[in-house]
Amino acid sequence: MLPPSPSLTPPPMEPPTEEPHEEENAPTVTTPVTALLPADTQATKTYNKELKMTCFKLVKKPGRDFRTLFDQLNTVQGSYESRLRVVREVVQEAGRFKRHSLVKLLTQFLDSMVTSEKGGAATATAAAVTRPSVRVNGHSR
Incomplete structure (x- = not known):
């Protein structure tokens, strides 16, 4: 019998270890490194x-x-990634309903989010270069 696919099983969590504190003799519990990463809570989701x-x-x-x-x-x-994901999904929904002016405003809003998070003007110029406007029959989109 084959073992389960590694992509389907979660990585094994290390149990918390008890290490004596140097100042006190009381044991302290350390958590695994994965628990320290910022994650969205269920309420946020x-x-x-x-x-x-x-x-x-x-x-x-x-x-x-x-x-x-x-x-x-x-x-x-x-988190920053989850906020970007929500705004991108709203942009896609606006595009689905052919709200081109709203898509343009939302992409500007998204670019301002990226610029404010990264804190650089270089990001704004890079976004302008990667998203050239498309001209169709004399109209920019």
Whole structure:
């Protein structure tokens, strides 16, 4: 019988070790390194999921007043990657409904998020180079 695929089994967690503290004789418990990495909590994930559904509804509404959408997007919680993922999914939803002006505004919002997180003007120029505007029949998209 073959062993299970390594991609399907989680990596084994090391049990906490007890090491005596030098100042006190009380044992201290150390946690594995993987537990120290920042991770989104379940509450954050559910909040972002509900927020994403609300933003999807706002994308589908007619009109050009997107202030409420951007107010909602400013409240995304979690790590940097999870916030970017939520905004990218809203951009895809806007593209799906052919809201080209909203897609343009959302990509600018996304670029500003990236620039503010990285803290450099070089990131903004790199984003401008990698996303050239497409001209179709005299209209830029």
